[in-house]
Amino acid sequence: MTISYTYDVATESYFGFFKVLFRWKGSVWKLIHRELFMWLVLYYTVLAIYRTLDEERKKIFRSNIEHFINFEPSILTFMLSFFVTTIVQRWNNVFTNMGFIENAAYAVSSFMKNGEDVRRAQRTVIRYLVASQILVMRSISIKALRRFPNYESIVTAGFLTKEESTIIQNTDLSYDSSCVPIRWAIQVLRHQYRSGNFFSHSVYRATWKEVSDFETHLSRVRKVDWVPIPLAYPQVIFFAVRLYFVICAFAKQYFDLDDDDARYVIHYYFPIVTVFQFICLMGWLKVAEALLNPLGEDDDDFEVNFLIDSNIYTGMLIIETSKPPPLKPDLFEDRNFGPIYPNNITDQSVGQALCGSVENIKLAGKDASIEVKKNGENNPPA
Template sequence: MTVSYTLKVANAKFGGFSKLLFRWKGSIYKLLYREFLVFCLLYGFISFLYRCVLNNEQQEVFERLARHCNKFAKLIPMSFVLGFYVTQAFQRWWGQYTSFPLPDNLMMVVTGNVHGTDERGRLLRRTLMRYANLSSVLILRSISTRVRKRFPALEDIVEAGFMTADELKKLNHLYSDFNKYWMPLAWFANLASQARKEGRVKDDIALRLLMDELNNYRAKCSMLFHYDWISIPLVYTQVVTVAVYSFFMFCLIGRQFVKPEKPDEDKIHLDLYIPIFTLLEFFFYAGWLKVGELIINPFGEDDDDFETNQLIDRNIQVSMLAVDDMHQNLPLLEKDKYWVDKGLSYPSATMKPVFMGSTHDMRYNDRLPLFIFGTQIKIFLIKSKNFLTLHTQQHNSQISSKIPFVLQRLTKVLWVWNDMWLSN
């Protein structure tokens, strides 16, 4: 079942995520512990050989090999390769979830536009929604291992009530080399047209609305099929896998605690048996690869894969309730609580100031006189500058030619000062 921890992180608080680190189901520990144990055992075995089995000459050769591996292992761009791959896998995972065919929109259109409270009207609405759910069962049976185990044969779908024996014969009678999940939707379209002829669907606009929602539903079924057909290119998955495993194969030798190449008496040489930071690096990078492996196909049986069987049960139950039990089954119309009282009633202690906009409390009264005064000064200086400029052109005076320039600078200063005052 999908692991949900939303309630645990509803409020941000000190150490909020720390409670999630001790969960086992759906955790990275459950996914990674086998590879982690294998890496630790191999590292310990190589360390034992270096310390206890090899002689001095062989140890020197191993030390040179370890330095060489450690030097060139850093050239593998692990962060870039893994980061881009997991990003693409996550986008694909979310796209698959949003493409899951839910009948909610379709059942609302059916219950609102296919009329009739008699047995014929009930039969039409229920059959329409059964065809829609049958199509989703057929497509999920083709891509989900959980649904395939639940319905290993088409006869099991008949036994579950999604399809009748006569419909199964028609499904098998129509030969096609491709997946026939679309056939129930074609039955839906034909049955909706028949309901229009019988007057159960009032007009062509209502029939068009039914067809539009049907096409949206069919598009999602088709998208799921194409997600299952077209995967992330295998070459990129291979590149990421080879990069991760080769990097840690080099780390098995390159991260061993060997003697320094040039011993320095002033420096302390650490000789640890447990490579703490190498193990953390393995946890991060190999865990990142496991995340991509987990979400690249969410229709399996992992802890965080989609609950396809539960969604199938929910869809058939909700759609039948909407088009049958709830059709024209309305509660009595009554005046609501706020018929007269327009305000909402709840404890005043929980009320908070209503946000009215960032400039709602902005005041102009204190700055208005200064604004008017500054504007008048600017107008006076502009007129003076224009007058003196004309006088300079007529008399060609060197002293008077500098006055418009000074007035122009002063006007700009006043303009900037006025804008800064208003912004503060």
Template structure:
């Protein structure tokens, strides 16, 4: 049930079914012959013009855009695994100093991840609302916290780049100490740190610039208008009058309900993927991701 399409569409489906059968009941038992003829003309009119709405084209293009955007967000997610392998390979030594250098670089990178995620994900912001909570969780020391707080007073620009800079300085220090064998190895590690910094920057960009609201509104209005007209236009009319496509009365509009389920489900999928940084069932699990990276 969690994260399923049924959970997303059942309320809309229930409202649609109630409206459809209420109108059907009124048509069958609440109207006289003259009123029934007027309703039948209205139903045929709504059914004809409803089909002129290019719902498949509009919705399909919108969902394609949203899914492409969602996949771009996923590909921008930073993972420290490659950096960990590079550090283990290029920072040589099994003594405490070598281990400290490797762990410090990874800690700084994870700190940058945490700062980035706290800016875009409400769930992370709730767990780490201030630098103090980040320090208590082991992401930074008291001195590093003071440096970030001083920088916060000087500028309001995000600070995700600062721990990355610290990580690059640690790599440079390891090279000067002879723990990294050559400049090529140092460049390889530094390039990976900078690539992760780029991933964090991309996430901030995805969060700041969303799909234009007007486009989402057009698609939503088109889909709901389509089914608002279908409440009347898809009614089963008197078969004895031999209207086009009304040769049988089966009371329950099976195919119309399937169409509603598919199109509304399609729209709900797009709505759920448009911002995967939230706290819905299907959004990215940033808190679990941070725990995994820290371990």
């Protein structure tokens, strides 16, 4: 499920940051706490072993890792930045192409005449579009597949009839079955056009285009799942970051054990700088891992099942409420009416929004006479 925190940052404040920082579900702390614990165990294990060694073995230990002590993760930052940018672009591409029914439903409900047969055809088109979405989502999302493990579950949920389900299953479609309901929806629209139930040919084409666009979005999200980022790319990133912190468990040890002042340095007891690096880099990496497949079951993965339910009920609602109520005079016919606000609300932005930066600067009176002259070649405009 997606974790919403928008209200917590609706207004900037000194403590607004902490409302977000200390949340657990969907947070970076939840993503990295296991890895951080395992790394600290490794770090203190190496520390305990080092402090039990004699002086000669300590020198051998330090000589073996001295080449890594000054190694900085700048190359990892560079690699992660490109990787996360690519992942976020794919994540956004998936979200914008998941298929939202509103535009198609508005076209189907607005461009056709009234009548019981027309109403049934409109509802059928919406149902076919959502059924096509289910067939796509259950092939790329484990959430949708758990809800619709077979065609019988789709029939039970009301998105297909038994006859329609049988036809789809008996169709020789080794590659894609979601095109069948889309084709049915187009055929229903075509039949309604031939029956004269569209207001014109142009609105029929506009409706057909909305249905086609809905299918195009589903096709795009299916292709994103079909062709992932080349495996070697995430392998390199995942391996490099984890290897770096394995090296840090050895190279970032505090070696000045004989210095009496060392016991007053926090790094003597806890690698605070390295832990900060771990939170930033590993957190960055875990964000990329979580966004790599946004149709899974992580905290911030997309609500596929909610989208399916929203599409079917919103689409049917648009069909059933296409007829507006009787037209009546409204309060805004009185030019002195409004704006109206509750007594306990004072909106400081009233009269300031969408105003030009120099709109309120007065350089001349309303009826003042302005002297003008012709702008000649020797007097170019400023």
